[in-house]
Amino acid sequence: MLGLFKQKKKTERARILVVDDEPDLVDTMQRRLEFFDWDVTTAPNGKEGLENALNEKPDLIVLDIDMPVMNGHEMLKQLRDNPNLRDIPVIMCTMSDKVQDITKASSNNICDYLTKPFDFADLTEKISAALKSRGN
Secondary structure: OHHHHHOOOOOOOOEEEEEOOOHHHHHHHHHHHHHOOOEEEEEOOHHHHHHHHHHHOOOEEEEOOOOOOOOHHHHHHHHHHOOOOOOOOEEEEEOOOOHHHHHHHHHOOOOEEEEOOOOHHHHHHHHHHHHHHHOO
């Protein structure tokens, strides 16, 4: 009988990395995403986001474009160039609705693109869909 309890598989929370330089937005996103029982970490720029991705191996990244130190396009390119990180789904979440930004992000295999301001229901839907397609 005790063997049954040992076989019970612990379910893991999906890990989401939010990389954005707007502290108020990051705080709001973190609280709302944690409401869905996702484990959320944050970074204020692409350089710290990349370091976090290397150390934590998140299940999904929500990434802004316009940030100091390293922008989102640079971080995305480095993610895709790294064999250990290239398959992490990325949702771009940015103020830019410029065709060249959308095209550049799409060429680096993002799973979705949201422009700010956005509806949190849209973001959580897109995250859920990306995690589900990944098996999380």
